Amino acid sequence: MSRTVIVTGGSRGLGLAVARALLDGGYRVATCSRQPGDELPALLAAYPDTLFWHQATIGDAESTHAFIEAAVQRFGVPWALINNAGIAREGILATLPLVEVDHLIQTNLTGAIQVARAVLRHMLTRPGGGRIINISSIIGQRGYTGLAAYAATKAGLDGLTRALAREVGRRQITINSIAPGYLDTEMSGTLSGGQREQIVRRTPMGRLGTAADVVPSILFLLGDGARFITGQTLTIDGGITC
Amino acid sequence: MTDIDAMLALIARETARILADKGEAVAPVTADTAFLDGPLPFDSLDLATLIVALEGVTGKDPFRQGFRQFTTAGELAALYAAG
Numbered sequence: 001m002s003r004t005v006i007v008t009g010g011s012r013g014l015g016l017a018v019a020r021a022l023l024d025g026g027y028r029v030a031t032c033s034r035q036p037g038d039e040l041p042a043l044l045a046a047y048p049d050t051l052f053w054h055q056a057t058i059g060d061a062e063s064t065h066a067f068i069e070a071a072v073q074r075f076g077v078p079w080a081l082i083n084n085a086g087i088a089r090e091g092i093l094a095t096l097p098l099v100e101v102d103h104l105i106q107t108n109l110t111g112a113i114q115v116a117r118a119v120l121r122h123m124l125t126r127p128g129g130g131r132i133i134n135i136s137s138i139i140g141q142r143g144y145t146g147l148a149a150y151a152a153t154k155a156g157l158d159g160l161t162r163a164l165a166r167e168v169g170r171r172q173i174t175i176n177s178i179a180p181g182y183l184d185t186e187m188s189g190t191l192s193g194g195q196r197e198q199i200v201r202r203t204p205m206g207r208l209g210t211a212a213d214v215v216p217s218i219l220f221l222l223g224d225g226a227r228f229i230t231g232q233t234l235t236i237d238g239g240i241t242c
Numbered sequence: 243m244t245d246i247d248a249m250l251a252l253i254a255r256e257t258a259r260i261l262a263d264k265g266e267a268v269a270p271v272t273a274d275t276a277f278l279d280g281p282l283p284f285d286s287l288d289l290a291t292l293i294v295a296l297e298g299v300t301g302k303d304p305f306r307q308g309f310r311q312f313t314t315a316g317e318l319a320a321l322y323a324a325g
Contacts, residue, residue: 098309124291127263170287 004028004075008058008115009085011037013185017211018082018218023047025219030071032056036048048223058085058111069120077122084110090190093148101149108153113160121166129172131222134161136177138237148172158233165231174230181237184208205238249319257294260288273316
């Protein structure tokens with residue numbers, strides 16, 4: 001029987017690309033988002049037996065719990081979790097509304113912890129190990145003007161990765177972070193033309209990344225070849241942080 | 243059989259299952275058996291697994307509102323019986 005992977009935020013961007021690649025690779029995928037978006041319905045039609053979508057708001061504990069339980073009900077205990085859902089809010093911290101700061105932390109960090117907790121409660125009661133991959137960001141490692149709160153949430157995810165790896169390693173559950181650089185997705189749509197040019201100029205590979213640059217590493221970390229890799233952050237950024 | 247006795251029997255059964263999954267010999271569990279730093283080859287992750295498993299069977303989570311102190315199987319059984 002194929003393995004099940006839970007992907008949060010699978011209606012667009014990197015989450016959608018991951019879901020598509022997993023389905024193509026024979027995995028079953030349970031994903032959630034606030035809305036199905038423009039592209040997910042076609043994927044649901046193409047994979048009616050192996051793709052499950054549930055409306056959920058990451059950061060809302062009850063909504064998250066309902067999604068995980070529905071996913072387990074549909075496909076059984078998952079093999080892996082991709083903690084992908086996240087939001088970006090740009091603004092100088094001194095003037096960034098506190099409500100935005102709270103929303104960032106609640107979605108990107110608290111939400112990811114809630115999902116990991118809910119999934120681990122199932123993984124722990126089933127022998128056989130598992131995988132959790134947290135999608136962090138190079139912003140959490142290096143920072144970026146106007147993204148202080150966002151950076152804090154992503155750095156927090158890397159801390160979650162390291163601590164949780166120690167906590168559950170003896171159950172053969174690996175926890176790793178993927179830290180993409182600047183991806184050409186909706187989330188980078190707020191970058192000004194000047195900012196994009198500066199990022200491209202500073203990137204040795206000479207371009208922004210795409211979801212397709214990141215997905216293969218996620219597939220690798222899910223596979224048996226990565227069974228002894230845990231607590232690590234894999235940076236995929238075209239060399240901008242090197 | 244009282245609620246606590248029934249809970250204790252469930253705790254013993256789930257503990258045995260966790261130990262078996264670890265490849266450890268099944269040890270007897272009585273009301274006085276301490277989970278950690280006692281005779282059981284149990285660690286904190288095993289204890290967390292037990293709590294999750296108990297919730298799965300009983301539908302109860304005595305720790306929903308915060309941690310409550312317990313050391314022995316009997317004390318844990320009492321928390322569920324009271325809930």
